[in-house]
Amino acid sequence: MGFDIQTLPRQLSKLYSKNGYEPYTMSKFEEYALYLRNKDFLVSDRVLTFTDTDGKLMALKPDVTLSIIKNTRPSTGAIRKLFYQENVYRPGKSGQGFREIMQIGLECMGQVDAYCIFEVLRLAILSLRTISNACVLDISHMGLLSRALDEAGLSGKLRKMALAAISSKNLHELRELCSSKTLETMAVLCGKPAQVLPQLQALFPDAPELAELKILIAALESAGCADCINIDFSVVNDMQYYNGIVFRGFVEGVPEGVLSGGEYDGLMERMNRKEKAIGFALYPDLLERLMPPSKEEAPKALLLYSTDSPLEAVAQAVQKLAQQEIAVNAQPDTGNVSAAGCRVYRLEGKEVRYLGNDA
Amino acid sequence: MLNIALPKGRLGETVYETFAKAGFSCPALLEKSRKLTFENPQAGVRYFWVKPSDVAVYVERGAADIGVAGKDILLEYTPDVYELADLQVGKCRMAVAGFPQKYPSAQMLRVATKFPNIARTYYATQGRDIDIIHLNGSIEIAPILGLSDVIVDIVETGKTLKENGLEVLEEITPISARLIANKSSYKFKTQAIQTIVQAIQEKNL
Numbered sequence: 001m002g003f004d005i006q007t008l009p010r011q012l013s014k015l016y017s018k019n020g021y022e023p024y025t026m027s028k029f030e031e032y033a034l035y036l037r038n039k040d041f042l043v044s045d046r047v048l049t050f051t052d053t054d055g056k057l058m059a060l061k062p063d064v065t066l067s068i069i070k071n072t073r074p075s076t077g078a079i080r081k082l083f084y085q086e087n088v089y090r091p092g093k094s095g096q097g098f099r100e101i102m103q104i105g106l107e108c109m110g111q112v113d114a115y116c117i118f119e120v121l122r123l124a125i126l127s128l129r130t131i132s133n134a135c136v137l138d139i140s141h142m143g144l145l146s147r148a149l150d151e152a153g154l155s156g157k158l159r160k161m162a163l164a165a166i167s168s169k170n171l172h173e174l175r176e177l178c179s180s181k182t183l184e185t186m187a188v189l190c191g192k193p194a195q196v197l198p199q200l201q202a203l204f205p206d207a208p209e210l211a212e213l214k215i216l217i218a219a220l221e222s223a224g225c226a227d228c229i230n231i232d233f234s235v236v237n238d239m240q241y242y243n244g245i246v247f248r249g250f251v252e253g254v255p256e257g258v259l260s261g262g263e264y265d266g267l268m269e270r271m272n273r274k275e276k277a278i279g280f281a282l283y284p285d286l287l288e289r290l291m292p293p294s295k296e297e298a299p300k301a302l303l304l305y306s307t308d309s310p311l312e313a314v315a316q317a318v319q320k321l322a323q324q325e326i327a328v329n330a331q332p333d334t335g336n337v338s339a340a341g342c343r344v345y346r347l348e349g350k351e352v353r354y355l356g357n358d359a
Numbered sequence: 360m361l362n363i364a365l366p367k368g369r370l371g372e373t374v375y376e377t378f379a380k381a382g383f384s385c386p387a388l389l390e391k392s393r394k395l396t397f398e399n400p401q402a403g404v405r406y407f408w409v410k411p412s413d414v415a416v417y418v419e420r421g422a423a424d425i426g427v428a429g430k431d432i433l434l435e436y437t438p439d440v441y442e443l444a445d446l447q448v449g450k451c452r453m454a455v456a457g458f459p460q461k462y463p464s465a466q467m468l469r470v471a472t473k474f475p476n477i478a479r480t481y482y483a484t485q486g487r488d489i490d491i492i493h494l495n496g497s498i499e500i501a502p503i504l505g506l507s508d509v510i511v512d513i514v515e516t517g518k519t520l521k522e523n524g525l526e527v528l529e530e531i532t533p534i535s536a537r538l539i540a541n542k543s544s545y546k547f548k549t550q551a552i553q554t555i556v557q558a559i560q561e562k563n564l
Contacts, residue, residue, distance in 0.1 A: 134547065136547070168441050169441040170443075173442075173445075190549075191549070234441065250543045250547075251543075252543075254421075254543060255420050255541055255544070256421075256542060257542065
């Protein structure tokens, strides 16, 4: 079945609802202070702002997760499972001007456990498969990366630089920063779990994070997701916010990741919430290039009438054409009307004369 | 088939020689013609020449699976790509240059450059307030005519600077050509990209 961007939001809503997630809607804007406090969490620190009637500085939301955390009450028992389809406002890739970008995603907040993490990863994979079976979900673990950085004795600026080198698989610059065989291996290690996990086991024989990762991978493989899982430590998110599993989804034919997510207990803590959390977002606007060529549109009719044609005659001609054409566009014949892609008619007296295509 | 963006000019020709020695030749690439893309189906590669500063854009946006770009371009535009190898060619350095006796230590520094992001980042780490003057070429003339206090630019031999009485005042970072890859291509053409990277690294060692 071909991918259809028009029906994607509906298909994903159905998928998330079926798995117990509730739809969540929110306002288009928030107080700017929310984003200022957490600007490192945002993709860009440039935010569209305006002053509200009471003088408060507001912002068109550049991110959904922050709003959800701010606007939901702490969960008292059950894990809160929400999904959303919202527009966010961010600078475009070229940095020239803001863009309205659709984001579809889900969030789990509460006593997030191994099953919950598995469920979110599985839903991420199913979301990617809704788009195409030629997809990959890269999974990484910030806890393992953090452990390796600690072992290498890296902190502060050096730690950030090492993470940046790992995220771009830049082994040559990582080697200039430190001499950690573990980090060097992690920078280049990627592929199917069956190849990667034994190497990780040798690097981290007793790490609880690795044990967690192995259990998750095994569960995903049992759930029929083996073909599209990779372990890849180049998926790196800010350690202030993200702590455990992080992931990014790719679809063949789209030049960048279309889905990203992870565990963000750090963000919850910064926002004075005691719960754990995990979620992901998918960006449908990146998928436009996957759209099949649109079906040739049925020709439209262009009805030209002279400026002194009686209104009634024009109205009757439009009505008559509307019965036989898909769409009718009536325009005064100024000699300057584009007829591209149209079947062209002219109203002469009370008669409608066909002039031809693009005449 | 791997799409490979190479930078036009002397650096691109040197880099192509490395690819050819590694088993990914395409002799038509060096012939004079009006063709824009050059294929070697046996080696599974399609090359094309682009402006050096555009290579990263072609790779980031997926028009090329891999490409070769200077570290200066990668630092300036910070494209979201993998940087898989330092090819150890096109070596030079990004530096601050000017008249040593006219390097103000306290007041706002006027910096002429083609690389505003690199200059801004460098001086931000020093906590220094600067006024960026964005130029597109002939940067060395800016301090001579009093347009700027210093320049931030690529220095190869330093000969042009010396002939105009300018000196390298601070070195920002070494620069060389890097092999970069599109992140999504790396997921779906993993084997082909890893093979080419490995072959090139073996030839480069």
